[in-house]
Amino acid sequence: MPLHKQKHIEYIVSLDKQQKDYHYWATEHLRLNGTYWGLTALCLLDSKDSFQKQDIVDFVLSCHNEDGGFGAFKDHDSHLLSTLSALQILLIYDSLDVLSTEDVDKLVKFITSLQLENGAFQGDRFGEVDTRFVYTAIQSLAILGKLNSQIVDGAVDFIMKCVNFDGGFGLVPGAESHSAQVFTCLGTLAIANKLDLVDQELTGWWLSERQVENGGLNGRPGKIPDVCYSWWVLSSLALINKLDWIDYEKLKKFILDCQDDVSGGISDRPGNQVDVFHTIFGIAGLSLMGFEDLVPVDPMYCLPVEVSKKIKKWPYNDNE
Amino acid sequence: MANFPIAKYKEDKLVELYYMTIGILLVTNENHTSINIHNEIVSYILKRSSSEPFHDLILDSNKFLDKEISIVEILLNSNNNKLNKSSSLWYLYKRLFILKYKASQEDHGYISNFIKVVLKSCELHPTNYYAWNFMRWLYKFLKFYNIKIKLDLINIIEGFCFKNNNDFASWSCYIDILTFQWDDLEFFKFEIQKFGLILPSNKPQESNHIDLLQRKLEKLINWINQNEIISNVSYESLRKIFKILESSNISIHLNELNFQIEGFNEYLSQRGIKFSLKNGWYELNENLDNDLILSQKIKRHINWIRLLNWINTNTKQQTKTNKH
Numbered sequence: 307m308p309l310h311k312q313k314h315i316e317y318i319v320s321l322d323k324q325q326k327d328y329h330y331w332a333t334e335h336l337r338l339n340g341t342y343w344g345l346t347a348l349c350l351l352d353s354k355d356s357f358q359k360q361d362i363v364d365f366v367l368s369c370h371n372e373d374g375g376f377g378a379f380k381d382h383d384s385h386l387l388s389t390l391s392a393l394q395i396l397l398i399y400d401s402l403d404v405l406s407t408e409d410v411d412k413l414v415k416f417i418t419s420l421q422l423e424n425g426a427f428q429g430d431r432f433g434e435v436d437t438r439f440v441y442t443a444i445q446s447l448a449i450l451g452k453l454n455s456q457i458v459d460g461a462v463d464f465i466m467k468c469v470n471f472d473g474g475f476g477l478v479p480g481a482e483s484h485s486a487q488v489f490t491c492l493g494t495l496a497i498a499n500k501l502d503l504v505d506q507e508l509t510g511w512w513l514s515e516r517q518v519e520n521g522g523l524n525g526r527p528g529k530i531p532d533v534c535y536s537w538w539v540l541s542s543l544a545l546i547n548k549l550d551w552i553d554y555e556k557l558k559k560f561i562l563d564c565q566d567d568v569s570g571g572i573s574d575r576p577g578n579q580v581d582v583f584h585t586i587f588g589i590a591g592l593s594l595m596g597f598e599d600l601v602p603v604d605p606m607y608c609l610p611v612e613v614s615k616k617i618k619k620w621p622y623n624d625n626e
Numbered sequence: 627m628a629n630f631p632i633a634k635y636k637e638d639k640l641v642e643l644y645y646m647t648i649g650i651l652l653v654t655n656e657n658h659t660s661i662n663i664h665n666e667i668v669s670y671i672l673k674r675s676s677s678e679p680f681h682d683l684i685l686d687s688n689k690f691l692d693k694e695i696s697i698v699e700i701l702l703n704s705n706n707n708k709l710n711k712s713s714s715l716w717y718l719y720k721r722l723f724i725l726k727y728k729a730s731q732e733d734h735g736y737i738s739n740f741i742k743v744v745l746k747s748c749e750l751h752p753t754n755y756y757a758w759n760f761m762r763w764l765y766k767f768l769k770f771y772n773i774k775i776k777l778d779l780i781n782i783i784e785g786f787c788f789k790n791n792n793d794f795a796s797w798s799c800y801i802d803i804l805t806f807q808w809d810d811l812e813f814f815k816f817e818i819q820k821f822g823l824i825l826p827s828n829k830p831q832e833s834n835h836i837d838l839l840q841r842k843l844e845k846l847i848n849w850i851n852q853n854e855i856i857s858n859v860s861y862e863s864l865r866k867i868f869k870i871l872e873s874s875n876i877s878i879h880l881n882e883l884n885f886q887i888e889g890f891n892e893y894l895s896q897r898g899i900k901f902s903l904k905n906g907w908y909e910l911n912e913n914l915d916n917d918l919i920l921s922q923k924i925k926r927h928i929n930w931i932r933l934l935n936w937i938n939t940n941t942k943q944q945t946k947t948n949k950h
Contacts, residue, residue, distance in 0.1 A: 332653055333654075335654060335656065335658065335660070336656075377659065378659075382658070382659045383658055383662050385658045387658075422816075422820075424812075424813070429658070430658055431662065432658065432665060432714065433721075434713065434717040435817070471865070471869050471870075472865060476759075477713075478759075478813055478817075480762065480802065481759050482755060482758065482794075482798040482802075484755060508940060511936075511939075511940075514905045514906075515905055516906060517904075517905035517907075518905075519906075519907035526753065526755075526794050527794045527859055528793070528794040528857055528858060528859040528862075529753055529794070552905065553904065
């Protein structure tokens with residue numbers, strides 16, 4: 307089956323035109339994340355201009371809150387997850403300058419105020435701690451060029467406490483290994499330039515076992531495969547230079563079989579309802595495998611390589 | 627990070643907002659704004675309950691905490707997978723457990739209900755990551771505060787695993803509990819203090835941990851063989867036990883497994899059947915779809931080989947089995 311690029315572009319563009327649907331409003335709390343997923347997918351399909359830049363930037367700014375962070379929609383509370391999506395979108399559009407120096411200072415304060423004594427981050431004032439939030443905080447600060455030793459070292463210490471005997475990582479120390487958490491942990495370590503701390507053979511073993519007979523990747527042992535793990539597992543393997551531990555041809559077939567060849571979009575498994583979450587991570591997985599002429603994606607940031615090049619790499623040479 | 631401005635609202639409006647958040651929680655998961663407002667109204671009502679109680683029929687009384695716990699339990703025990711695996715709801719449930727613990731002094735009868743809710747959620751949603759993580763946390767809590775309950779939690783979890791042999795989350799929790807170590811509680815203690823609890827000064831002592839683990843290992847290997855388990859989950863779950871016991875005397879188990887594997891390899895060789903291990907699957911040189919019994923034996927055989935390969939590479943133990 308071919309990759310239905312044009313249909314996927316049309317599907318993504320159509321998502322913001324469903325304002326009469328109940329589902330559109332029931333997913334309001336994911337809108338900024340969804341916009342990032344859609345925009346990044348369009349970028350990888352080399353169709354960034356299918357979204358109207360000014361409309362998107364205006365929407366991002368409508369989610370900006372007094373506390374410096376971004377909510378998922380206008381009048382939603384700030385959270386690290388939506389804050390990272392906002393910054394990724396602005397970076398893709400070369401529009402970080404819509405934030406004033408004062409805005410950036412408040413934003414940095416918002417993010418760093420969520421770091422705990424043990425180096426972990428909570429997602430917002432609710433207090434939930436998860437390696438997802440460490441990654442989103444560290445990538446956000448990296449985009450802003452505002453990492454510092456204290457923040458990075460604390461985050462790295464916490465991440466290394468989340469590694470398990472099997473080479474996987476969990477959401478907190480002692481939690482079950484999970485492919486998505488492996489990505490957030492390796493991604494954090496990669497941004498912190500600390501991947502040398504990882505037993506890469508053991509982690510690669512656990513990750514490569516995620517590929518099952520139909521070619522798809524699962525998140526944990528015994529689970530059925532899901533397209534989103536084409537990103538979480540594959541990007542993790544890319545970060546430790548073990549992409550070739552996966553059977554590309556089988557995985558490509560699995561992802562392509564999950565396409566809706568009529569209306570576009572990619573689902574979790576063949577025959578299921580498509581959504582933008584699985585669409586971006588299916589396309590990003592294909593991009594990591596160098597599929598056709600897809601725009602290359604950076605496994606560290608889930609951004610087009612051309613975009614992530616703009617991020618200042620840690621450790622900074624100037625002031626650290 | 628300003629909290630929701632509760633003081634601005636009159637009591638009747640707060641009651642309406644409280645009910646509204648429940649409505650939103652029923653239809654969406656991970657709506658952080660709604661959960662924040664809900665959580666902050668709950669905290670406010672609980673603080674007021676003794677000195678200045680609410681007049682609303684539901685919210686007025688010291689039973690509000692129990693009612694709030696029931697509402698969250700309804701969400702966690704719903705058949706909507708997005709709700710019963712919601713990380714935010716499980717975190718909220720943990721907060722409510724702590725509040726209940728603080729309010730209950732010496733009577734901990736409520737804990738069995740928390741356990742039932744977790745198990746129900748895990749039945750509704752196989753491999754429920756956050757539910758089993760809550761169960762791990764609850765086990766640590768009981769150990770740490772030396773709380774005795776009528777239920778035998780290890781046996782209950784073991785029973786769940788034996789009934790659900792393809793549920794890795796339950797098996798992972800079970801093995802973590804079997805291999806529990808007092809030295810691994812740094813984050814648990816951190817979180818407990820974050821919730822405002824005081825750490826107990828005396829550390830309870832364990833005895834014969836390794837002996838217990840060796841007996842459990844033998845029991846699990848026998849269970850897998852006697853029940854002819856096909857799923858790879860229980861086999862993979864043994865990796866952690868072998869890793870922990872790597873310096874102990876476990877060669878008897880490894881020798882038996884090697885003997886079993888060599889015997890079946892010889893049988894396959896006589897039948898002219900060859901297999902090759904791939905990432906998470908394997909390939910055969912002939913189609914055995916019409917021989918279900920042999921196909922299943924091969925699956926079990928390969929699960930043991932994968933386990934021994936892992937032990938060979940990742941522990942100090944060395945077995946005779948060759949990699950395929």
